[in-house]
Amino acid sequence: MTSAVSPPSTQPIQADGCAPSRTGGETLVRALAAHGVTQAFGIPGTHNLEIYRHLAAHGIDQLNPRHEQGAGYAADAYARLTGTPGVAITTTGPALLNIAAAVGQAYSDSVPLLVVSPGMPLRHPRQSIGLLHEMRSQTEALRGVAAVSHRVSSVEEIGAAVARAFTLFRTRRPRPVHIEVPLDLLTTEGPARPVVTAPPAGPARADADALTAAARTLRSAARPAIVLGGGARGAAAECLRLAEEFGAPVVTTANGKGIVAETHPLSLGVCLHTAAVRRWLGERDVILAVGTELAESDLWDAPPALGGTLIRVDLDPAQMYTSLPADIPLVGDARATLRALLAACADGRGSAGADPGGTHRALAALRVERDAETHGSAAHLLPYLAAIRAVLPEDTVLTSDSAQCCYYGAIPHLPVGPRGRYLHPTGFGTLGYALPAAIGAKTAEPGRPVVALSGDGGLQFCVQELATAVQLRLPLPVVVFDNGGYGEIRDEMLARGDRPVAVDLSPVDLPALARAYGGHGVRADSPDALADALRQALVTAGPTLITVPEEPSR
Structure with a gap:
């Protein structure tokens, strides 16, 4: 016979005495606000509602992507563009693991990303008891991809943990930090003490x-x-x-x-x-x-x-x-x-x-x-890249994916100056970065042109974020070079003399998919058509997915 395990109470646990008190959730949000956080990315869940409850009251806007990986990439791009830490809020278990790829990318590219999540209750036993989203150790999992993963043990410690994260961002190579707050501490009340903030740090100068x-x-x-x-x-x-x-x-x-x-x-x-x-x-x-x-x-x-x-x-x-x-x-x-x-x-x-x-x-x-050396692999892309450059203002933010059109094409062949930015997932090399990163960039600077560049394979890792872009109702061109699958891996297989396996994807009408989400979609069969579509997309509310067909290698 099995016995049911009751979920932890979500009612605040009162502190002793009559002194003013705050829940761990409010303490956390106040600490974020005290460090200048005004924007967070994430998805609410059963265990993090006490965090979401206090965001608006403390001046923190919340954008909800459709997947935590998208939240991580959006916060990453927000940090790169603003120069301030990007903040992502997840719930327990699978949600935190969903954002792990984005945390790994932020570590590789030295991006100050703060991920906040609940964890299992403070006195949760080491042995599994079947709680919702239960896993052996969230902090051990995140330590593999973050610079720091810290589990607090009291309401009083929450503010210090946030201050420590911002101290690390300001004084060391900026890399992602994860703070875990046991879910029962989020609703536990502690003394309403002044918020601890990271001390100002001057720039370090060489010997x-x-x-x-x-x-x-x-x-x-x-x-x-x-x-x-x-x-x-x-x-x-x-x-x-x-x-x-x-x-x-x-x-x-x-x-x-x-x-x-x-x-x-x-x-x-x-x-x-x-x-x-x-x-x-x-x-x-x-x-x-x-x-x-x-x-x-x-x-x-x-x-x-x-x-x-x-x-x-x-x-x-x-x-x-x-x-x-x-x-x-x-x-x-x-x-x-x-x-x-x-x-x-x-x-x-x-x-x-x-x-x-x-x-x-x-x-x-x-x-x-x-x-x-470089024109051979990008020859078919060069006229399209020239069309993109001719249309886009100098201050455009370009986000890109781990795609041939980006690392063979746009990175070496689409000139950018100091007024513009080019955000690319190097090192860790995740797929699906471009679209959610463009959403993060557009959230950071809604009046600035932002364009996402991707391949059809990479786009489909985070294609659901088209719905998030529709929700923003801001102009956002998404240019997708479609070569029918994972072109780089296909080419590597051919170079080895192998028969391509699992790299050819079934055709998807991506413009129609964008329209199904409530956005716009067109096909550009020539550089001139791409230029015209881009001009229109830059003044059209919501995302416009522009497909550029490529001939796959065989």
């Missing part, structure tokens, strides 16, 4: 001796180069000034795309994966790398052998000895460190800056080599 050595090395450089990653985003002006002062060509990772305008005479764009640029980088006598791992996800191969001095600027000291160890490590905030480096260089400038004509001629030749 003075290292700055002197770096300045001396840069001033003596004959063939300098600058490599920019996502960690350089807040120092765009300083990066450009260094490049121009030393005549140093700039190459970026996908996350660094557009920090220096890709139309600038010194810009090589995103092309670290090309043999020509990797060979060129190995011939530089000084390389200044800012906010980048210089890892396989950036290089598409093992790091190249460098013949010159490598100066690395990074907030994370561990980056100084991973992948390509730094000859001169500058550990600190990119903006503060580069400003100090410019000041240290003020008494002279590198010899590379003395012959801009020679530098520009050499870069022109290098671009020819680079394009010879």
Whole structure:
């Protein structure tokens, strides 16, 4: 015979005495609001209702995507665009596991994402007793993909846990944090104490001796180069000034795309994966790398052998000895460190800056080599990318997916400048990022143009977020290059001499699906048709899914 297990009570447990008190749920929401949180993403569930109950009263808007993975990607893009932590709220068990892929992507791309969830009750036994959403350990699961996963043990600890998360975001390499509040603590009342907030933290600047050595090395450089990653985003002006002062060509990772305008005479764009640029980088006598791992996800191969001095600027000291160890490590905030480096260089400038004509001629030749490598895999995409670029304003936010049209097409061949942004899931390489990320970006800046770029395979990981985009009623073009399945994996199978298996998907009328959700959908069979559809989509309320048909590899 089995006995039923009653669910935990959802009625507040009164604190002793008559002093003012608050539930754990309100304590949590007040702590978020005290740290400047005004927007959250998530889906309410049985165990997190005490959190949702207090959001509006404390000035926090809530957007409910159709899946927790979508909530995570939306919060990720919100954080990338605003520079403030993105917040996602899930319920217990499967909901938290649903967001785990987005947490892993945020960890890979150094995004400050805060995930808040209930957990099993405070005194829940280690042995399973069959509670709703019960799992062995949520914190152990999230520790595999987050920087920190912390389970609080009292109402009083909730505020400190939130403050700790924001301290980590402000003082260390920004990465996702998970806070678990036992579901009974959410309705337990504790003393109404003042909210604890993270102390203000000034930007960390690199060691003075290292700055002197770096300045001396840069001033003596004959063939300098600058490599920019996502960690350089807040120092765009300083990066450009260094490049121009030393005549140093700039190459970026996908996350660094557009920090220096890709139309600038010194810009090589995103092309670290090309043999020509990797060979060129190995011939530089000084390389200044800012906010980048210089890892396989950036290089598409093992790091190249460098013949010159490598100066690395990074907030994370561990980056100084991973992948390509730094000859001169500058550990600190990119903006503060580069400003100090410019000041240290003020008494002279590198010899590379003395012959801009020679530098520009050499870069022109290098671009020819680079394009010879990259145009083959993107030849059919180039006219469409040119049409997109011609239509979109300079401040457009582009979100992309792990799709051929993005990493072979838009990343190297769709120029972006500092006024625009390009958000891409590098490293962890999740699928389905583009659409929910575009929703997060549009939530952050509703008046700014936002366009999602995806493939048909990746889109269908989060296609249900079209319903969320309809709910927003904001213009949101979603451009989908349809090659009938998982084109990259199909091509890899063919390259191995294998027969393609499980990569060809049944055709889906994606524009009709968008219309079924209440949005708009069209097919663009030419670059001109794509340009016309984009122009219309940018002024049409709700999402417009634009399918560009591609011929699949066979």
